[in-house]
Amino acid sequence: MSIDPISVAIMRTKRTIPIDVLNQAFMPKRYDPTRKERFYDNLEPGVIDHLIKKVIVDGRVAIDVNLISGTELYLPLGWAHREFIDPWNIIYRFDYKATGGRNITAAHEVLYGLTQGVQIGTYGAFDTRASQFLHVSRDILNAAGGTTPVGTAYVQIVAPNTILVNDINQVVGPGVLRCQLSHEPNFNNIPSHYYHAFGELIVLATKSFVYNTLVIDLDEGMLRAGQQIGRFREEVDKLADAETMYMEYLTTKWQKIANMADSERFRKILKITLGGKPKF
Numbered sequence: 001m002s003i004d005p006i007s008v009a010i011m012r013t014k015r016t017i018p019i020d021v022l023n024q025a026f027m028p029k030r031y032d033p034t035r036k037e038r039f040y041d042n043l044e045p046g047v048i049d050h051l052i053k054k055v056i057v058d059g060r061v062a063i064d065v066n067l068i069s070g071t072e073l074y075l076p077l078g079w080a081h082r083e084f085i086d087p088w089n090i091i092y093r094f095d096y097k098a099t100g101g102r103n104i105t106a107a108h109e110v111l112y113g114l115t116q117g118v119q120i121g122t123y124g125a126f127d128t129r130a131s132q133f134l135h136v137s138r139d140i141l142n143a144a145g146g147t148t149p150v151g152t153a154y155v156q157i158v159a160p161n162t163i164l165v166n167d168i169n170q171v172v173g174p175g176v177l178r179c180q181l182s183h184e185p186n187f188n189n190i191p192s193h194y195y196h197a198f199g200e201l202i203v204l205a206t207k208s209f210v211y212n213t214l215v216i217d218l219d220e221g222m223l224r225a226g227q228q229i230g231r232f233r234e235e236v237d238k239l240a241d242a243e244t245m246y247m248e249y250l251t252t253k254w255q256k257i258a259n260m261a262d263s264e265r266f267r268k269i270l271k272i273t274l275g276g277k278p279k280f
Contacts, residue, residue, distance in 0.1 A: 006186060008199050026052070060205055061201050062187075065183060071183065072262055075098060079098040089165065092162070100181070104180070110165050110177050154167040197253075205246050207239040207245075208242040218232075
């Protein structure tokens, strides 16, 4: 079994929720008049894993997590396609090659006066060496110039991977966009020591889905061999608070974990907390 965030999360989910409850929620029993008993839609190995990933991870958690967290980094504006609207407004369109196949979920600011004169490889923003090179080059130019780089926070996302800069500075050369990108589709950008924290999101989201899917059917009477399944109902009733727990975990604990998992953002937080000046 591969060790990745989603696989670890699904493994935790199957250990936390009884498999019969998962089967009934994701592959409900149906009546077939040619048989004497009801049967599950599909019991092939791996089906539950696939359905949890499709319904829970891709269908909900990925959306929620990308709304409040991601990866902060700098995208050189030279990588974008430019469209001048007027002397003070310009649109930058980044293709998915520039963002590594991910979406820009937040645009913080545009900084000018950052060098792009030295080639660092094609779309090297995801290369640690390239990022360090940009930082060092910027610091050298800043020290030589004796002034603070010009920038603007009048930046907004107007379309997928497209930003509008309202306060464009025509004097200095092109700079970089400080932004937040969505997580890698399989969340492989999350460090391994945070896999279990991410897995807790999947477990809670699955519990919420199971409860909302089965609670009405149980009121109508879950029958097996002509008798109500009391134990089955007890297991489902335990999940009544799962939605509240999921939202609390997502908006409180996960936000803190996401900040620590993002090295660039955590570095800024530490410098601000310890009284140092963050390097933008």
